[in-house]
Amino acid sequence: MAITLPNHDEHLLIGGAWTEATGGERFDVTDPASGGRVGSVPNGTREDVTAAIDAAAAALPGWRSSSALSRARILRKAADIMRERAGEIAETMTAEQGKALPEAKGEVEYAASFFEWFAGEAERIYGEIAPPMNTDNRVLVLRQPVGVVAAITPWNFPAAMMTRKLGPAMAAGCTSVVKPASATPLTAALVLRCIEDAGAPAGVVNLVTSRDAGMVADTIFNDPRVRKISFTGSTEIGKDLIRASAEQVKRLSLELGGHAPYIIFDDADLEPAVDGLIASKYRNAGQTCVCANRAFVQRGIYADFLALLKQKVEAMTVGHGLAEGTQIGPLINDAAVDKADEHVQDAVAKGATLVTGGVRLTDGEYANGSFYAPTIIDGVTREMDIFYEETFGPVAGLTVFDTEDEAIDYANDSIYGLASYFHTRDYARLMRVAERLEYGIVGANAGIISAANAPFGGMKQSGYGREGGSVGIDEYLDVKYVLLGAVGTV
Ligand code: SIN
Numbered sequence: 001m002a003i004t005l006p007n008h009d010e011h012l013l014i015g016g017a018w019t020e021a022t023g024g025e026r027f028d029v030t031d032p033a034s035g036g037r038v039g040s041v042p043n044g045t046r047e048d049v050t051a052a053i054d055a056a057a058a059a060l061p062g063w064r065s066s067s068a069l070s071r072a073r074i075l076r077k078a079a080d081i082m083r084e085r086a087g088e089i090a091e092t093m094t095a096e097q098g099k100a101l102p103e104a105k106g107e108v109e110y111a112a113s114f115f116e117w118f119a120g121e122a123e124r125i126y127g128e129i130a131p132p133m134n135t136d137n138r139v140l141v142l143r144q145p146v147g148v149v150a151a152i153t154p155w156n157f158p159a160a161m162m163t164r165k166l167g168p169a170m171a172a173g174c175t176s177v178v179k180p181a182s183a184t185p186l187t188a189a190l191v192l193r194c195i196e197d198a199g200a201p202a203g204v205v206n207l208v209t210s211r212d213a214g215m216v217a218d219t220i221f222n223d224p225r226v227r228k229i230s231f232t233g234s235t236e237i238g239k240d241l242i243r244a245s246a247e248q249v250k251r252l253s254l255e256l257g258g259h260a261p262y263i264i265f266d267d268a269d270l271e272p273a274v275d276g277l278i279a280s281k282y283r284n285a286g287q288t289c290v291c292a293n294r295a296f297v298q299r300g301i302y303a304d305f306l307a308l309l310k311q312k313v314e315a316m317t318v319g320h321g322l323a324e325g326t327q328i329g330p331l332i333n334d335a336a337v338d339k340a341d342e343h344v345q346d347a348v349a350k351g352a353t354l355v356t357g358g359v360r361l362t363d364g365e366y367a368n369g370s371f372y373a374p375t376i377i378d379g380v381t382r383e384m385d386i387f388y389e390e391t392f393g394p395v396a397g398l399t400v401f402d403t404e405d406e407a408i409d410y411a412n413d414s415i416y417g418l419a420s421y422f423h424t425r426d427y428a429r430l431m432r433v434a435e436r437l438e439y440g441i442v443g444a445n446a447g448i449i450s451a452a453n454a455p456f457g458g459m460k461q462s463g464y465g466r467e468g469g470s471v472g473i474d475e476y477l478d479v480k481y482v483l484l485g486a487v488g489t490v
Contacts, residue, residue, distance in 0.1 A: 003322050005031055005095050006088075008039035010189035012048055012209060015055030016202025022047045027211055029186055032098040033320040033330040033369040039096075041185045044210035049177070049219040052206035056148045056175040057225045059203025064145045064173035068122045071171055075119035077198035079112040082159075085194060093158055093187045094321035098329040098370075099284050101321055110450065111159035111191065114167035114468065117452035121473045122171035138484040143477040145173035146251060147227035150220045152213075154232045155181035155332055156287045159191050161255075164456070164467045165230045166195070166205060172476035177206045177226070179216045183332060185209040217244065224248055228476065231255070232289075235416070235461050253465030253475045255289065255457060258418030259390045261411035262292035262447075263433070265404075266300035268423035269445075273301075274308045276447030277396065280421060282316065282374055283448070285328050286394040287336070289462075290419035290441065290449065293391055294380065295398045296407050302400050306355065306378060309396070313374045314356050319365060330369040331393055340372045340393030343386040347397060353378045357394070388414065404429065412438045417459030421447060440466075 009026075011018035020026075021042035029038045042048075063071075082089065090104035099107070128141035151165040162178060169176050180188035192207050210216050220226050221244040228251040231241055235257040245252050262280060264273045280292040297305050321329035331337050337360055344358045357375030372393055380387055380397035387397070401407045411420060420439035424430055434442045440458040443449040450456065455469035465475050 003320050005036050005038050006092050008092055008186050010041045010186055012042050012044055013192055013207040014051050021045055029096050031095050032332050035368040039186050041209040044208040046215055046219050049208050049216050052177040052208050053223050053225055055203040055206050056177050059175045059201060060148060063175050063204050072119040072122040074198045074200050075115040075170060078195045079115040081194040081197050082108060082112040089190045092190060096184045096186050097155060097158055098321050100326045100329050107157055107160050111163040113452040114163040118167035118171040135489045136486060138487050140482040142480040144480055146476055146478050148225050149174045149176045150226050150229045151176055151178045152231045153180050155183040156284055158184035158187035161232045162188055162191060168473040169476050172473055174476050175204050179208055182211050238463055254463035256463035257390050257416055258289040258462055259293045259414045259416040260290055260419040262295045263407045263411060263422035264297045264305055265424040266298040267425045270304055273423040274312060278312055280447035281396045282328060282394050285331055287392050295396055296401050296410050297398055299400050299402055310355055310376060313376055316374050318371060328374055328394060330371050334370050336393060337370050337372050340391055340395050343391045343395055344375055344377060347377050347380055347384040347386050350384050352380055408436050415461045418462035
């Protein structure tokens with residue numbers, strides 16, 4: 001089937017104007033499945049980043065003093081517009097990112113849900129009146145917008161990771177500068193057009209696309225008007241941002257790497273457990289921070305689990321994300337394929353068994369893309385790289401265990417602490433294991449855990465701060481205590 005790629009050129013958004021970069025340069029956006037051109041965006045410069053911050057700073061007084069209801073209405077309308085344009089946004093996303101079209105459509109809905117959720121939260125930014133120690137005084141606690149926010153967003157969820165930041169920022173009364181990943185800037189621009197068309201005043205959201213992520217970060221971190229940075233990406237870059245934040249003591253939210261364990265106890269329902277692992281592991285071709293990276297399966301269920309997993313994984317269709325029936329698209333680039341393959345080769349060299357996959361797909365329809373076959377390796381041990389490193393590809397590594405303590409010990413043996421999963425029918429074990437896992441997110445009998453109304457975030461080197469849920473908006477609010485003296489005693 002011939003695939004027609006979108007041909008979509010986009011612009012920077014600065015203070016309500018869609019513009020070219022001051023240097024006049026553009027760069028192409030390409031399809032990881034075919035190498036074809038999807039469109040282009042301006043290569044923003046330091047001057048452009050500063051202009052975007054100027055615009056966000058200028059829009060701040062009006063936006064932060066607007067009514068919560070009016071901000072909520074704009075967010076709800078933006079969600080509606082995104083849904084109306086879901087087809088176009090999803091096709092562009094698939095073309096630049098690679099994920100299968102049904103997944104891209106699912107992401108548009110997921111992204112819109114953050115606007116809706118935070119529209120509700122905008123109307124519930126309550127303060128407090130605390131009992132005073134001195135009865136002559138009164139104690140007020142205010143929650144106010146932090147100010148100008150920078151959102152640095154990743155390529156794996158180009159719409160949802162942006163709305164998960166912009167939703168609460170806008171709801172709180174903050175204005176923003178967005179820097180999307182250079183691989184996926186077109187989806188970001190389309191979503192910002194929805195916000196604009198929903199009636200957000202000029203400068204409330206601004207977009208700077210650029211190939212020079214270091215320059216953008218440097219400009220943002222050195223501008224005292226930017227009060228908070230929210231970043232989703234690798235732990236390595238997150239550490240650089242923590243260092244950069246020290247100079248001006250910037251507030252940070254960091255959603256970094258993950259390395260999720262997926263535990264299946266003997267008493268689990270077999271098929272839901274297999275389906276759960278597949279949903280978690282192969283979502284977005286294994287390129288999510290919450291993907292299962294290590295499956296620990298109890299001995300009694302191991303053989304049946306492996307057989308059913310193999311059968312289902314081998315039935316998956318790999319192809320261009322825009323082709324009918326595709327379940328797994330390409331990886332984002334060849335370096336990602338190299339990393340997945342290195343993990344497989346390292347594990348096999350150290351004694352693991354390749355159950356299925358373990359190859360780059362390079363012939364025919366795959367010839368110009370970055371494809372890797374959905375893979376299962378059996379007999380993973382602590383000596384193998386995949387045991388400790390995030391693969392970010394469609395590779396499931398299995399390890400057998402005997403006791404609950406052993407499973408917990410394996411699962412918690414990681415520098416990461418983002419998502420974890422387990423399957424059991426024993427309610428006491430369910431509670432115990434959920435409490436013992438050192439992860440910010442636990443899926444119990446569930447392989448998909450993401451939702452706008454739940455707090456998403458990690459422990460250990462997976463970062464700090466929470467996105468979504470009732471606490472998600474706190475990341476964009478300052479808490480201020482006001483002492484009212486000499487009020488009198490009643
Ligand atoms: C991520 O991979 O960082 C986000 C995944 C999600 O929100 O489900």
